[in-house]
Structures are given as structure tokens and as C-alpha cells.
Amino acid sequence: MSDGTVNPPAAAPWKKTVRVLLGWAVGAGLLVLMLRAVDTRALWAMAVQAPPWLWLAGAALWWGSFVCRAARMRQEWRWLRPVSLWTALRLVLLHNAAVLLLPMRAGELGYPLLVRQVFGAGWRDAVRSLMWLRIQDAVVLGLLAVVLWPQVPLLLRVAVALAALAVWLLPQRFWRWLLTRRHPLMRRLRPWLHHRSGSGGWWWSAGNWLLKLAVVTVLLHQLAPPDLGLALAGALRGALGGELAALIPVQGPAGLGTYEAAVWALSGVAAAQVGALAGVALLVHSFCLSVSLCFAALWGLLARWPAQAVAQSGT
Numbered sequence: 001m002s003d004g005t006v007n008p009p010a011a012a013p014w015k016k017t018v019r020v021l022l023g024w025a026v027g028a029g030l031l032v033l034m035l036r037a038v039d040t041r042a043l044w045a046m047a048v049q050a051p052p053w054l055w056l057a058g059a060a061l062w063w064g065s066f067v068c069r070a071a072r073m074r075q076e077w078r079w080l081r082p083v084s085l086w087t088a089l090r091l092v093l094l095h096n097a098a099v100l101l102l103p104m105r106a107g108e109l110g111y112p113l114l115v116r117q118v119f120g121a122g123w124r125d126a127v128r129s130l131m132w133l134r135i136q137d138a139v140v141l142g143l144l145a146v147v148l149w150p151q152v153p154l155l156l157r158v159a160v161a162l163a164a165l166a167v168w169l170l171p172q173r174f175w176r177w178l179l180t181r182r183h184p185l186m187r188r189l190r191p192w193l194h195h196r197s198g199s200g201g202w203w204w205s206a207g208n209w210l211l212k213l214a215v216v217t218v219l220l221h222q223l224a225p226p227d228l229g230l231a232l233a234g235a236l237r238g239a240l241g242g243e244l245a246a247l248i249p250v251q252g253p254a255g256l257g258t259y260e261a262a263v264w265a266l267s268g269v270a271a272a273q274v275g276a277l278a279g280v281a282l283l284v285h286s287f288c289l290s291v292s293l294c295f296a297a298l299w300g301l302l303a304r305w306p307a308q309a310v311a312q313s314g315t
Contacts, residue, residue, distance in 0.1 A: 029257065039275075039279065042279065043279050043282065043283050046223055046279075046280075046283060047283060047287075050222070050223060054218075054219070054222055055287070057218075058215045058218070058219055058287065058291075059291050061211050061214060061215045062211070062212070062215050062288060062291050062292070063291075063295065064207075064211050065207075065208045065209075065211040065212050065215075066089060066092055066093060066096070066292075066295065067085075067089070068204045068205075068207040068208040068211065069092045069096075069204070069208050070085055070088035070089040070091075070092045071085070071088070071204050072133075072200075072201045072204035072205060072208070073088045073091060073092055074088045075200055075201055075204070076129060076133070076201060077115070077118075077119045077121065077129070080119050080120065080121060080125075081119045081120060083118060083119065087118060088118075089299060090299050090300070091114050091115070091118050093292075093295055093296040093299045093300075094110070094114060094296055094299075094300065095107070095108075095110055095111050095114055096292055096296065097292065097293055097296035097297075098110040100253065100254040100289060100292060100293065101253055101254070101293075102253060105246075108130065108134075111126065111129075111130045112126035112127055112130065115129065133201075136201060136202065136205050137205055137209070138247070140202065140205045140206050140209055141209055141243060141244065143160065143161075143164050144206070144209055144210070144213070144240075145240050145244065146160050147160055147161050148213070148236060148240065149236075149237065149240065150233035150236060150237065168199065168202060209243070212243065212288075213236070213239050213240065213243065215288070216235075216238075216239035216242060216243075216284055216288070217232070217235045217236045217238075217239040218235075219284045219287065220235040220238055220239060220263070220267075220280060220281065220284055221235035223280050223283060223284065224276075224277070224280050225276060225280075227276075228269060228273055228276050228277060228280075229269075230267065230269060230277065230280075234267045234268045234269065235267070237266045237267050237268060238262075238263040238264070238266055238267035238277075238281065239263070240266065241262040241263050241265060241266030241267065242255075242259045242260075242262050242263045242281065242285070244262065245258045245259050245261070245262035246259075254285075254289050255285075256285070259281070259285050260278050260281040260282050260285060261278075263277070263278075263281040264277050264278055264281065
């Protein structure tokens with residue numbers, strides 16, 4: 001017997017398929033345009049000739065960004081269940097791999113599933129947590145873009161940094177009072193906020209983004225040919241552009257194509273040299289993707305090995 005409620009119609013399967021295909025098409029189209037202007041042999045030679053310490057240092061710092069994200073994940077859910085850093089790393093790496101492999105960030109849907117398995121959270125809390133983490137990342141990345149952007153006046157950078165610190169230092173009772181207001185803006189924002197997360201998550205998010213930006217900036221600067229004239233400031237702008245490109249709603253898997261286009265657009269390199277810079281950006285992007293997926297695969301194998309060893313010892 002019906003209870004009188006009407007459930008909203010589910011999204012048609014063909015609409016989801018069209019969105020996925022559109023994301024793949026946009027990313028693939030931009031990537032093809034980039035590759036037409038890129039000498040793949042020169043890219044391989046560039047990767048081989050680069051000093052090994054550059055790749056090793058980049059991989060180590062990239063791993064540090066995952067550690068920051070895992071620490072934030074532990075703090076995010078410590079109100080429900082404490083988990084080890086090892087377990088949090090496995091969750092973060094698997095979720096990141098899903099986001100990279102599926103277009104239009106469809107892999108984000110894996111977050112509620114993983115959180116339910118690891119922390120035993122409900123669907124509503126898991127979705128709210130995902131939205132809160134993405135809001136937090138967007139705010140932190142936006143603030144870093146203003147503070148680190150070379151063309152922004154130093155006085156404005158200092159003012160923005162101090163304002164952000166002042167807001168963060170406001171007592172929690174002020175935020176509780178603000179979020180309980182009946183203003184329409186608060187009503188729209190309140191359902192998406194995860195009220196149980198600690199304030200330290202902001203620092204872990206900043207550490208994650210700073211490490212990622214440092215890796216991409218240094219690699220772009222070190223790998224760019226001398227005739228490209230890519231200064232450290234231009235490399236930093238390109239790194240910020242590549243990360244901000246993730247906010248584009250329609251893109252292919254792992255942001256291939258859109259990432260390289262954003263790096264070129266904000267780096268300040270002339271249009272005549274787009275091919276050379278696109279090649280460097282593609283090489284750096286491929287390195288970061290490969291490292292992320294290798295970490296996820298390795299962590300998955302290490303997580304299974306103890307269970308298999310125990311099962312074999314008991315037979």
C-alpha cells in the first residue's frame with residue numbers, strides 16, 4: 001500500500017551514458033589537438049635525460065600529498081570510528097584512482113561506498129562529507145591561487161592571507177550561531193556542511209595542495225626547453241591553471257586535454273610555442289597520473305597480502 005509519497009523519477013540511463021561519452025569526447029578532442037603539435041620522441045628523450053633525483057623527489061612529494069589527504073580523512077571521521085593511517089591511505093588512493101579513471105569525475109561516487117565500508121557511515125553522512133571536502137578543497141585552492149599568483153600585489157596577498165587566518169580563528173560557537181540563522185543563503189548551505197569535521201582539516205587540505213603545486217611547478221620549470229622561456233613564475237601559474245581546470249564540469253578521464261590546455265593558457269607562453277609547452281605539460285601530467293595509479297595498485301596489493309598470508313597459514 002502506498003504511503004502517499006511520490007519518489008522523484010530516476011535519471012534515464014541514456015542521459016548518464018551521454019554525459020560520460022561527452023566527457024570522453026571533449027578530453028579526447030583536446031588531447032588529439034595537443035598531440036598533433038607535440039613531438040612524442042622529444043618527450044621521451046626529455047623524460048630519459050631528466051636527472052633521476054627529479055622524478056624521485058617528485059614521487060616522494062606526491063606521496064606526501066596523499067598522506068595529507070589520509071590524515072584529513074582520519075580527522076573527518078574520527079567522531080564515528082578511529083582508523084589507522086594505513087587504512088585511510090588505502091581509502092584515499094582507491095578513491096583517487098576511481099576519479100582519475102572515470103570521466104567527468106564520476107569516480108566521486110565511489111567515496112560513499114568506501115566510507116561505508118571503512119567507517120560504517122550512513123549514505124547521508126557520506127554524501128555530506130564528500131560535498132564538504134570538495135567545498136574545503138575549492139576554498140583552499142582559491143585562496144592559494146590568490147596568495148601565490150605572481151601578478152597579485154604583495155599587499156593584497158598579505159591581506160587575503162590574514163583575512164583567511166582571522167576567519168579560521170573565529171570560535172566555533174560563532175559558526176554554530178551563523179549556521180542556525182534563517183537567512184535563505186544559510187538554508188541552502190546548511191544541508192551540505194559536515195558539522196562534525198575538525199578545523200585541522202583546513203591545514204591538511206592546504207598541505208595537500210601545496211605539495212601538488214610544488215611538484216608540478218618544479219617539473220614544468222625543469223623540463224621546459226630553454227628556448228621556451230618558462231620562468232618559475234610562469235610554471236607556477238601553469239600549475240595553478242592545471243589544478244583549477246578540475247573545476248570544469250565537462251572533461252575527459254583524468255582531465256587529459258583540459259589540464260594541458262589550462263597550463264598553457266595561464267602560463268603566459270606565446271601561442272606559437274603551444275606545442276612545446278603542451279608536450280611538457282602532458283609529460284608532467286602523465287607522470288603524476290602514473291604515480292597516483294601505481295601507488296593505488298601497490299597499496300591494494302599490500303592490503304591483500306596479509307589477509308592471503310593468514311588464509312594460507314591456516315590451511
